[in-house]
Structures are given as C-alpha cells and as structure tokens.
Amino acid sequence: MIEVNFNTTNPEFNGAYLAICNDNITTAKLFDGCMEMYSWIQDQLENKGVERVAVTVLDQSGEVSKKLIADAKYYFIDEDCYEGGKYEPAIGDNIREECQYVDRFSWV
Numbered sequence: 001m002i003e004v005n006f007n008t009t010n011p012e013f014n015g016a017y018l019a020i021c022n023d024n025i026t027t028a029k030l031f032d033g034c035m036e037m038y039s040w041i042q043d044q045l046e047n048k049g050v051e052r053v054a055v056t057v058l059d060q061s062g063e064v065s066k067k068l069i070a071d072a073k074y075y076f077i078d079e080d081c082y083e084g085g086k087y088e089p090a091i092g093d094n095i096r097e098e099c100q101y102v103d104r105f106s107w108v
Helices: 034-046
Strands: 016-021 029-031 053-058 070-077 095-101
Touching (some): 016 034
Antiparallel strands (some): 016 029, 053 070, 070 095
16 A cells, blocks of 8 residues: 655645634645745735734645744734834834744653
C-alpha cells in the first residue's frame, strides 16, 4: 500500500505563511513572503472591515512549524498603536501585533 501524505502530493512545497481572517477558515490564504502578506493584512483590516488576522508558518509537511516560539501572531487595529505611542505599529500606522505563545516546557 502506498502512503499518500502532504509531502508526497506536494513535493514543490517548502513552507508558507498562513493567514486567516476573524478565525474563519474559509478566508485562509497562503503566502510565499511576508511583504505580500503584510500588504494583504493591511488591506483586510483597513479596507475590508476584518477585525483581526491570525498568521502562522507552515513547514514542508504542511503543519505548523515546531521551530516557532509563538504558534500564531494576531494583527488588529488598535487606537493606542502609533509611532511613539503605547504600542508601536507592526504594519502601517496603527496595526498592532500580538503573539500567542504555547508552553512547550510544561513537563519540566
């Protein structure tokens, strides 16, 4: 029996950024590079009315990369986010970034 998995069916895939709007999987989009992804995130938040965008990195197997310190980053518009303000913008003039950390050392 031949095992068919993500790697064998997608040999050209080397990993990607995965972005999802408002936790709705139907909005999922893959990106090769972060600059294109940042432009898309900014457009979604500023022009399309999306409240937040979650981003993670997929490895060659199509799974969330185990090398990440944070499993996901969330981007959203924040009034307190501006140059010299309480939070520095990650994208544009007022888009804030928050990380979701996973405890990989709870067994210690």
